[in-house]
Amino acid sequence: MTTTSPVEKAGGATATYVDERVGSNKFLSRNLGKVFPDHWSFMLGEIALYSFIVVLLTGVFLTLWFKPSMAEVVYDGSYVPLKGVMMSEAYDSALNISFDVRGGLLLRQMHHWSALIFIAAMAVHMFRVFFTGAFRKPREFNWLIGVGLTTFGLLAGFSGYSLPDDLLSGTGLQIARGIVQAVPVVGTWAAFLLFDGEFPGTEFISRLYGVHILLIPGLILALVTIHLMLVWTQKHTQFPGPGRTNDNVVGYPLLPVYMAKAGGFFFIVFGIIALVGGLVTINPIWIFGPYMPDQVSAGSQPDWYIGFLDGALRVMPNWETIIPGVGWTISWNIFIPALVVPGIIFTVLGLYPFIEAWVTGDKREHNLLDRPRNAPTRTAFGMMAITFYVLLWVGGANDIIAVAFDLSINSIIWFLRFALIIVPPIVFVVTRRTCLSLQRRDREKLLHGYESGRILRLPHGEFIEVHQPLSEKDLAVITAKHDYVPLPAPDKADADGVRNKKYRAQMLRHRLSEFFYGVNVPKPSAAEIEAGQHHAAHDAELEAPLHEYEDDDQIRTFHGGVLHHPGMPETNAEQLEQEHRS
Amino acid sequence: MSDLTPHQGNADDHGKAPAKLGYSPVADIPHKPRATDTDPKAARRAERQVASMFLLSMLFVVLFVVAYVGIDKTTVVYIPVMGEVGASNVALGFTMGMAILLIGTAAIQWAKKLMPDVEVVQQRHDMVSPKKATLEAEANYERGKEESGFARFRLIRRTLIGAMVLFPIPLVVMLRDLWTPTKFTEGESPADLLSTTLWTDGMRIIADGTYQGEDNEVDSGGEIDGEPVPNKDSIAHRPIRPEDLPVGGLIAAIPLDLPEVEHIEHNLNARGKAAIILVRMEPDEIRSQQGDGWDVEGILAYSKICTHVGCPIALYEQRTHHLLCPCHQSTFDLADSGNVVFGPAARRMPQLPIGVDEEGYLVALSDFQEPVGPSFWERG
Numbered sequence: 001m002t003t004t005s006p007v008e009k010a011g012g013a014t015a016t017y018v019d020e021r022v023g024s025n026k027f028l029s030r031n032l033g034k035v036f037p038d039h040w041s042f043m044l045g046e047i048a049l050y051s052f053i054v055v056l057l058t059g060v061f062l063t064l065w066f067k068p069s070m071a072e073v074v075y076d077g078s079y080v081p082l083k084g085v086m087m088s089e090a091y092d093s094a095l096n097i098s099f100d101v102r103g104g105l106l107l108r109q110m111h112h113w114s115a116l117i118f119i120a121a122m123a124v125h126m127f128r129v130f131f132t133g134a135f136r137k138p139r140e141f142n143w144l145i146g147v148g149l150t151t152f153g154l155l156a157g158f159s160g161y162s163l164p165d166d167l168l169s170g171t172g173l174q175i176a177r178g179i180v181q182a183v184p185v186v187g188t189w190a191a192f193l194l195f196d197g198e199f200p201g202t203e204f205i206s207r208l209y210g211v212h213i214l215l216i217p218g219l220i221l222a223l224v225t226i227h228l229m230l231v232w233t234q235k236h237t238q239f240p241g242p243g244r245t246n247d248n249v250v251g252y253p254l255l256p257v258y259m260a261k262a263g264g265f266f267f268i269v270f271g272i273i274a275l276v277g278g279l280v281t282i283n284p285i286w287i288f289g290p291y292m293p294d295q296v297s298a299g300s301q302p303d304w305y306i307g308f309l310d311g312a313l314r315v316m317p318n319w320e321t322i323i324p325g326v327g328w329t330i331s332w333n334i335f336i337p338a339l340v341v342p343g344i345i346f347t348v349l350g351l352y353p354f355i356e357a358w359v360t361g362d363k364r365e366h367n368l369l370d371r372p373r374n375a376p377t378r379t380a381f382g383m384m385a386i387t388f389y390v391l392l393w394v395g396g397a398n399d400i401i402a403v404a405f406d407l408s409i410n411s412i413i414w415f416l417r418f419a420l421i422i423v424p425p426i427v428f429v430v431t432r433r434t435c436l437s438l439q440r441r442d443r444e445k446l447l448h449g450y451e452s453g454r455i456l457r458l459p460h461g462e463f464i465e466v467h468q469p470l471s472e473k474d475l476a477v478i479t480a481k482h483d484y485v486p487l488p489a490p491d492k493a494d495a496d497g498v499r500n501k502k503y504r505a506q507m508l509r510h511r512l513s514e515f516f517y518g519v520n521v522p523k524p525s526a527a528e529i530e531a532g533q534h535h536a537a538h539d540a541e542l543e544a545p546l547h548e549y550e551d552d553d554q555i556r557t558f559h560g561g562v563l564h565h566p567g568m569p570e571t572n573a574e575q576l577e578q579e580h581r582s
Numbered sequence: 583m584s585d586l587t588p589h590q591g592n593a594d595d596h597g598k599a600p601a602k603l604g605y606s607p608v609a610d611i612p613h614k615p616r617a618t619d620t621d622p623k624a625a626r627r628a629e630r631q632v633a634s635m636f637l638l639s640m641l642f643v644v645l646f647v648v649a650y651v652g653i654d655k656t657t658v659v660y661i662p663v664m665g666e667v668g669a670s671n672v673a674l675g676f677t678m679g680m681a682i683l684l685i686g687t688a689a690i691q692w693a694k695k696l697m698p699d700v701e702v703v704q705q706r707h708d709m710v711s712p713k714k715a716t717l718e719a720e721a722n723y724e725r726g727k728e729e730s731g732f733a734r735f736r737l738i739r740r741t742l743i744g745a746m747v748l749f750p751i752p753l754v755v756m757l758r759d760l761w762t763p764t765k766f767t768e769g770e771s772p773a774d775l776l777s778t779t780l781w782t783d784g785m786r787i788i789a790d791g792t793y794q795g796e797d798n799e800v801d802s803g804g805e806i807d808g809e810p811v812p813n814k815d816s817i818a819h820r821p822i823r824p825e826d827l828p829v830g831g832l833i834a835a836i837p838l839d840l841p842e843v844e845h846i847e848h849n850l851n852a853r854g855k856a857a858i859i860l861v862r863m864e865p866d867e868i869r870s871q872q873g874d875g876w877d878v879e880g881i882l883a884y885s886k887i888c889t890h891v892g893c894p895i896a897l898y899e900q901r902t903h904h905l906l907c908p909c910h911q912s913t914f915d916l917a918d919s920g921n922v923v924f925g926p927a928a929r930r931m932p933q934l935p936i937g938v939d940e941e942g943y944l945v946a947l948s949d950f951q952e953p954v955g956p957s958f959w960e961r962g
Contacts (some may be wrong), residue, residue: 178891264689271683278675
């Protein structure tokens with residue numbers, strides 16, 4: 001039987017001790033063998049989680065040295081170019097961390113890099129969940145939590161970026177203040193309350209510090225916990241494949257494989273962040289100098305995740321309305337791009353699972369992921385949203401693009417103002433067509449097997465292209481497609497002639513459903529698939545005897561032509577020679 | 583496939599029926615054994631690889647400590663591609679990164695080569711609770727409602743709701759003092775504060791102390807007793823005569839009183855509103871101004887704070903007299919009243935009326951005639 005080392009004995013005793021007090025063995029018995037499905041795209045969420053842990057860890061270290069104060073001091077550290085310069089204590093301590101604390105710069109850069117990776121990983125993870133339909137019932141709450149996490153991630157990033165009080169971070173705050181001030185009615189007062197008066201004041205950094213190191217990370221940590229608990233309870237979704245159904249989960253057990261892989265992956269993410277933090281400079285605050293409200297540098301760029309907001313601010317036309325008589329100012333040019341646009345983006349994002357469920361009337365539980373092509377409208381909608389986002393992002397880099405490609409900034413802005421309205425719908429149509437083409441190709445594969453690219457001449461002279469039956473895996477993946485039917489059109493009145501009061505709402509829903517599910521290449525029937533695969537198998541059978549003569553070289557040499565048997569003459573001359581010899 | 587651990591060695595550890603562990607192998611998935619499953623040599627090689635990675639990880643921790651102690655924090659080294667970098671940071675990052683990364687790669691290699699690679703299957707169950715549980719919950723709720731009398735005691739119910747709605751109010755009210763006016767801002771409304779600056783009639787215009795000369799070096803006169811002093815020959819903090827500014831030139835400037843005000847108020851608020859730029863063009867190039875005769879011999883003074891969201895503006899194109907904001911590219915024409923010619927800003931750059939005092943120095947003739955910086959609700 002099993003051998004037990006002293007360590008294991010101690011471990012066992014501890015487990016018993018804990019179990020007698022909290023009943024933990026019940027949990028362990030259920031969960032140590034819990035199965036997790038495997039797919040590379042499932043690692044995206046893991047990257048987000050692990051980089052967040054690194055953010056927390058490095059952040060705790062940074063709090064040991066950082067002083068969130070705007071009190072003025074004279075710099076007297078190791079960085080010679082700034083010696084004797086007046087600056088805030090915040091900037092002074094950030095320089096101190098960078099130059100006078102051994103490993104301090106490493107921690108700062110790891111903190112910044114892992115924050116960037118955290119938000120990027122959340123975004124890509126969200127794409128994966130969206131395009132595979134993983135947000136569908138029963139996982140709508142987890143989608144909402146994810147949207148919340150992304151939002152808090154952005155706030156965490158921006159608040160951290162603003163703390164060192166260097167020239168760039170202060171410029172970011174000045175813009176944020178300008179945005180707050182542009183909120184109708186309450187903006188001015190809100191700005192004064194946030195900053196304790198005018199800009200820049202002396203309180204904001206210490207206020208932001210509390211938000212950055214306690215409030216936001218606390219919220220993120222709470223949401224991450226719920227997110228993971230839900231993943232755990234609802235069990236992870238899986239891609240279609242052999243043996244995989246909506247009612248099972250196929251993968252590796254938590255102990256040992258998944259634990260080793262996931263645990264190992266944590267160390268890989270952590271290690272790579274440490275390497276990048278040591279080898280690649282990020283946010284060199286000492287170059288920017290201390291913040292002064294009347295200084296700025298050209299090419300000011302926010303961190304990548306704020307780029308879309310900055311782009312929206314740049315692209316927006318300069319509309320402003322002054323209400324006559326009272327003289328109130330509505331700064332459309334600021335609050336639309338900075339508050340309304342992101343507000344709409346995040347609201348639609350959060351509500352999407354509920355909108356789709358309502359439109360499609362789909363109430364089933366979904367544990368098997370969609371291939372993006374099999375939900376053309378959703379995929380097209382997602383691509384449209386991403387296009388809109390990317391165009392805003394391009395706007396945020398318009399000055400850099402103008403310099404790099406020798407373009408006029410004004411032309412880029414004018415292009416974007418139109419492109420933001422015109423390009424996303426085009427992307428929608430193209431994506432939907434592409435999805436349908438891919439569906440058609442899948443149908444072809446089911447009906448005829450896949451094209452081997454080899455032409456075969458039959459004994460009676462006919463040429464055929466050899467189709468081969470699909471592998472078990474391909475067959476399982478392709479046939480997992482579900483053909484949805486749009487909701488039926490409602491009747492204006494029932495059989496007794498009573499008017500249908502909900503007619504208009506139902507009609508709208510029917511139209512939307514028609515729009516959503518109306519484009520689809522139906523999956524062939526089981527009999528058709530079987531016939532198709534059988535036919536392909538027959539092709540392959542005809543060809544099979546020839547394979548006995550083949551080796552790899554010859555397949556390559558005669559790819560696409562009449563199969564050539566080894567030893568078979570290729571030219572007439574050879575043939576004559578062979579005959580002669582025999 | 584009945585065995586979850588097809589590799590040699592400890593197969594009998596898990597010899598029990600797998601179904602009891604909550605899952606069973608997927609029988610219909612074709613599975614190819616790995617080299618480490620069939621060849622004991624390959625398995626031993628994998629074992630050695632994993633162990634070496636753990637060993638190397640430990641070595642890197644030792645190297646990290648050596649680098650921490652041994653490398654001076656100010657040492658700079660040249661590394662191809664990366665250029666001049668701090669030796670300590672690179673060494674610490676590399677050794678720590680490798681130490682951590684190797685643990686990860688070892689674990690993954692272990693999992694991939696030596697742990698079972700047979701996929702197993704577990705059943706899912708719908709999230710919905712069994713009907714019985716739901717009924718029980720309902721019954722319990724009804725019992726609670728009945729016992730508390732929540733439905734019967736209307737007065738209690740309504741006052742409870744009222745109290746619950748009101749009790750957070752103190753928490754909100756206390757936020758009012760997030761802004762506590764100082765003795766300098768006592769009695770002034772936010773709109774007043776945003777609409778006034780330090781500039782007054784006769785206030786001299788001095789070059790900004792942080793002004794950087796054309797050779798792009800910081801104007802520093804060195805130190806006395808550890809305190810920096812401005813360079814005597816530097817233009818910084820000196821009043822400006824019209825002849826100091828050539829045609830086509832630009833100077834960042836502040837009011838004479840600003841350094842003193844900053845010293846007293848201990849903040850940068852006054853600077854954030856009062857900062858200006860002086861530009862000089864040929865008088866006949868000026869197409870319009872915000873007021874008659876607000877220039878001095880073609881010298882115009884404009885606010886330096888963008889009317890969009892408040893970035894300081896300094897990108898001046900001499901030939902077109904355009905001023906470009908580096909943040910969102912709002913462009914203003916300084917030869918034409920500072921009007922917006924492009925970009926998201928809705929307001930022109932406020933102009934400061936200037937003149938010359940009896941000693942020949944540039945002075946303001948009044949405060950700005952409109953608020954500087956980003957718009958706000960009460961601005962009008």
